[in-house]
Each structure stands twice: as structure tokens, then as C-alpha cells.
Amino acid sequence: MTERNEWQQQQCRSNKLLAVWTGLWVLTLALSSFGPQWWESATMTYLATVVNIIMGAAMIWANKRHLDHQDELQRKVQLEAMSLALGISVVLGLAATSLTQNSLLGFDFEISHLMMVLGVTYIVALLLGMRKYQ
Missing domain, CATH: 1.10.287 (Helix Hairpins)
Incomplete structure (x- = not known):
């Protein structure tokens, strides 16, 4: 495998990883935003928001790694x-x-x-x- 092909494969993996973390962040954002309409528990809303923040941090990490591989x-x-x-x-x-x-x-x-x-x-x-x- 050539160096160029390895770099392209790394780019593809990096793009997919960033897409996955971004998608998870968007889903948890929707859950923390619209979830309170389905439940009346403040604890559930806090938990959904904490999970969203964690997914956001993971997305930021994935974006940083993505930039590092460019x-x-x-x-x-x-x-x-x-x-x-x-x-x-x-x-x-x-x-x-x-x-x-x-x-x-x-x-x-x-x-x-x-x-x-x-x-x-x-x-x-x-x-x-x-x-x-x-």
C-alpha cells in the first residue's frame, strides 16, 4: 500500500469518526431539548444534558483529531x-x-x-x- 493510499484511508476514518460523534451529539442535543416533553423529571433532563455535554466534548476531540490528520x-x-x-x-x-x-x-x-x-x-x-x- 502506498503512502498516499494510507493517508486517504486515514482521512476516511477521520471523517467517519467525526461524523459519528457529531451525529451522537446532535441526537443527545435533541433528547435534552425535546425530552422534557416526554417526561416530567428534572433529573432526566439534567442527565440528558450531561450526556449531551459529554458527547459534545467527544465531538470536539474528534474534530481536533480530524484537523490533526489533515x-x-x-x-x-x-x-x-x-x-x-x-x-x-x-x-x-x-x-x-x-x-x-x-x-x-x-x-x-x-x-x-x-x-x-x-x-x-x-x-x-x-x-x-x-x-x-x-
Whole structure:
């Protein structure tokens, strides 16, 4: 097996591992968010939230490992996309919060809106970065 094939297999394993941990985190987030509609136990809600935090930590670990297994150019594209997504989310999130607190936005700004901005910005920046370095 060539070095390139080994690297590609490692990339594939890393992608799958990240996808699994991300999926588990999303499932436990849904459980901790919507679970209280199915049960009336505060203990169950706390437990679901703790499990969600643990899955989130595992997802972060998997993402870090994923970045460690990428080549220099892939890491650069990821870093640029992440920094742009973080910067835009912080600036727009704080601006929207300020407008909401002063009843000037027209709707209640919630964390879900910020997560949508973060996700869309990251995906667009990642796609543009990959296209830039093709």
C-alpha cells in the first residue's frame, strides 16, 4: 500500500469518526431539548444534558483529531473558514442581541438564529476556500 493510499484511508476514518460523534451529539442535543416533553423529571433532563455535554466534548476531540490528520492546506482552509464563521457570528450575534434588548429587531433573536449564521458562514467559507486552492 502506498503512502498516499494510507493517508486517504486515514482521512476516511477521520471523517467517519467525526461524523459519528457529531451525529451522537446532535441526537443527545435533541433528547435534552425535546425530552422534557416526554417526561416530567428534572433529573432526566439534567442527565440528558450531561450526556449531551459529554458527547459534545467527544465531538470536539474528534474534530481536533480530524484537523490533526489533515495536510497543511486543508488545515489552512479549515482555519480560515472557522475564523470567519466565529468572527461573523460574534459580531452579528452581539449586534442582534443589542437590537433585541432595545426592541428594534422586530423578532426575538435566539441562539438557534446564531447557530444558523455560524453554520451557513462556515459552510460557505469552507466551500470558497476549497475552490480558491483547487
